[in-house]
Amino acid sequence: MFKNEEMEINLGPQHPSTHGVLRVKLRLDGETVTHCRPMIGYLHRGVEKICENQSFFQGQVWTDRMDYCSAVANNLGWAEANEKLFGITVPRRAQYIRTLLNEFNRIASHLIWLGTHAMDIGALTVFLYAFREREDVLDINEAFCGSRLTTTAFRIGGLREDLPPGFEKLVHKFLAKFSSCLEEYENLLTENRIWKKRTVGVARLSAEDAIALGVTGPMLRAAGVAYDIRKAFPYAAYSEMDFEIPTRTEADTYARYQVRMAEMRQSARIIQQCMDGMPEGPVMAKLPKILRSEVNEVYHATESPKGEIGYYLVGEKGSLNPYRFHVRAPGFINLQSLPKMAEGGLIADVVAAIGSLDIVLGEIDR
Amino acid sequence: MNKFLRTLIPADIAKGLSVTGKHFSQVFFTANRRKVPFHIVSEYPEVPAKVQPRFRGRLTLLKDEQGEIKCVCCLACEKICPTQVITIEKGKKEGRKMPFPVRYDFEMERCIFCEFCVESCGFDSIILNHQFELAAYNREDFSLGTEGLGQNMFEPSHVGKFSVADD
Ligand code: SF4
Numbered sequence: 001m002f003k004n005e006e007m008e009i010n011l012g013p014q015h016p017s018t019h020g021v022l023r024v025k026l027r028l029d030g031e032t033v034t035h036c037r038p039m040i041g042y043l044h045r046g047v048e049k050i051c052e053n054q055s056f057f058q059g060q061v062w063t064d065r066m067d068y069c070s071a072v073a074n075n076l077g078w079a080e081a082n083e084k085l086f087g088i089t090v091p092r093r094a095q096y097i098r099t100l101l102n103e104f105n106r107i108a109s110h111l112i113w114l115g116t117h118a119m120d121i122g123a124l125t126v127f128l129y130a131f132r133e134r135e136d137v138l139d140i141n142e143a144f145c146g147s148r149l150t151t152t153a154f155r156i157g158g159l160r161e162d163l164p165p166g167f168e169k170l171v172h173k174f175l176a177k178f179s180s181c182l183e184e185y186e187n188l189l190t191e192n193r194i195w196k197k198r199t200v201g202v203a204r205l206s207a208e209d210a211i212a213l214g215v216t217g218p219m220l221r222a223a224g225v226a227y228d229i230r231k232a233f234p235y236a237a238y239s240e241m242d243f244e245i246p247t248r249t250e251a252d253t254y255a256r257y258q259v260r261m262a263e264m265r266q267s268a269r270i271i272q273q274c275m276d277g278m279p280e281g282p283v284m285a286k287l288p289k290i291l292r293s294e295v296n297e298v299y300h301a302t303e304s305p306k307g308e309i310g311y312y313l314v315g316e317k318g319s320l321n322p323y324r325f326h327v328r329a330p331g332f333i334n335l336q337s338l339p340k341m342a343e344g345g346l347i348a349d350v351v352a353a354i355g356s357l358d359i360v361l362g363e364i365d366r
Numbered sequence: 367m368n369k370f371l372r373t374l375i376p377a378d379i380a381k382g383l384s385v386t387g388k389h390f391s392q393v394f395f396t397a398n399r400r401k402v403p404f405h406i407v408s409e410y411p412e413v414p415a416k417v418q419p420r421f422r423g424r425l426t427l428l429k430d431e432q433g434e435i436k437c438v439c440c441l442a443c444e445k446i447c448p449t450q451v452i453t454i455e456k457g458k459k460e461g462r463k464m465p466f467p468v469r470y471d472f473e474m475e476r477c478i479f480c481e482f483c484v485e486s487c488g489f490d491s492i493i494l495n496h497q498f499e500l501a502a503y504n505r506e507d508f509s510l511g512t513e514g515l516g517q518n519m520f521e522p523s524h525v526g527k528f529s530v531a532d533d
């Protein structure tokens with residue numbers, strides 16, 4: 001009378017916990033996931049092709065719109081890849097300001113992740129508190145470059161403007177309260193039994209699997225691999241900064257939570273160092289009026305809050321725009337680990353796995 | 367035994383509740399009594415939102431002291447705009463040596479507020495103002511220009527008058 005049959009369902013593309021327009025095709029045996037495939041492409045805009053038809057200067061606005069939660073980190077990668085292509089040296093003060101804003105961006109991105117991830121699992125309170133602090137970071141973005149989310153913060157060769165007056169006050173106000181805010185989140189989550197039941201041991205991804213799939217960022221560090229591009233291949237002013245790479249070995253959702261929380265602490269430390277050691281000087285290098293590339297190709301990787309974001313640029317002789325542009329999007333590659341994490345687990349844990357990936361679909365689909 | 371005790375005494379839940387309780391009492395007992403309230407929600411449409419001085423709002427053409435449009439039609443902004451939303455038609459005006467924009471069209475619906483145009487203008491003749499309530503009911507309201515119905519490149523636009531506060 002009863003048949004044992006597998007059921008196929010779609011999670012998304014309009015499911016609130018898939019963080020955008022991700023569709024996950026699941027085959028279920030009861031509540032156990034036997035097969036899981038992420039389906040992407042709902043937000044494809046062809047950013048790479050658009051950038052090939054725009055000048056090097058204009059391309060930056062499209063990097064804002066890839067990973068819109070960490071626009072500053074994307075801008076930094078784009079600007080530095082171009083500087084590598086043209087052989088420009090950026091003034092030291094500009095490097096420091098870039099590092100400062102990049103770390104603020106990491107905090108903002110991790111706060112979004114914390115809020116939405118906790119909300120997916122059922123802890124709504126953290127969401128409200130996390131967004132309260134994120135608001136301050138966005139105010140700092142707004143004070144520096146005039147926009148909150150799609151920042152277009154940097155220019156090839158440096159910065160458009162120096163720090164605005166009153167910027168230090170904003171930063172110090174934020175730093176003064178941020179560690180107590182982090183404690184608040186941890187009071188709500190770290191020991192909470194419901195949170196632990198939903199995350200400890202859920203969605204494991206071993207270090208071997210993570211490396212084989214090319215997973216980077218907090219996902220990899222939660223598996224015990226201390227790989228961080230800020231330390232491995234320092235860019236901007238990171239070589240002068242003193243910070244640690246937090247790692248965990250459990251490789252589950254809870255470990256990723258701990259790694260990201262620790263990373264926010266380290267970011268606050270880097271910000272403090274940037275403010276203390278801010279050098280004086282110009283913020284823009286001398287550039288030719290029109291940027292024309294030589295035959296050249298560069299790949300430049302930076303550590304965005306989600307992992308390694310790499311920009312691959314090919315220049316043509318005398319061309320105003322890149323001949324080929326490609327982005328190694330961390331979200332896209334991290335997403336490939338979803339079947340590994342979800343298969344064999346419960347369907348409710350798929351949501352936790354997606355949350356712990358910290359994906360932004362604008363970047364995955366591009 | 368230890369585990370049993372931990373199940374019996376929900377210390378972790380109490381810890382979480384103390385955080386929310388602290389915030390609740392701060393707001394509840396000091397409501398309307400403090401100069402700087404603890405609650406962070408602003409009563410937005412009634413109380414206008416503050417923006418930072420560098421805020422990037424809507425594109426606005428500037429005029430000089432004589433009330434003349436400052437733009438001299440160098441077309442730099444038209445070329446740099448990543449979404450090609452500016453269209454300028456060069457022209458002449460009597461009693462003016464510099465070229466004069468007969469048409470300066472701005473399709474705001476596609477503007478991404480990047481400020482590249484302002485940066486490229488060597489004559490300081492455009493700015494992005496501080497207006498951010500830029501919603502409208504009709505698509506035509508987003509076509510701004512210097513002449514005709516869309517003659518509103520100089521002031522805060524009529525776009526955005528549909529806020530709750532107006533009712
Ligand atoms: S702000 Fe950017 S998109 Fe808008 S008109 Fe200026 S250059 Fe174009």
Ligand code: SF4
Pocket residue numbers: 436437438439440441442443444454486487488489490491492
């Ligand atoms: S760049 Fe300035 S002066 Fe040149 S066309 Fe644009 S607004 Fe006019």
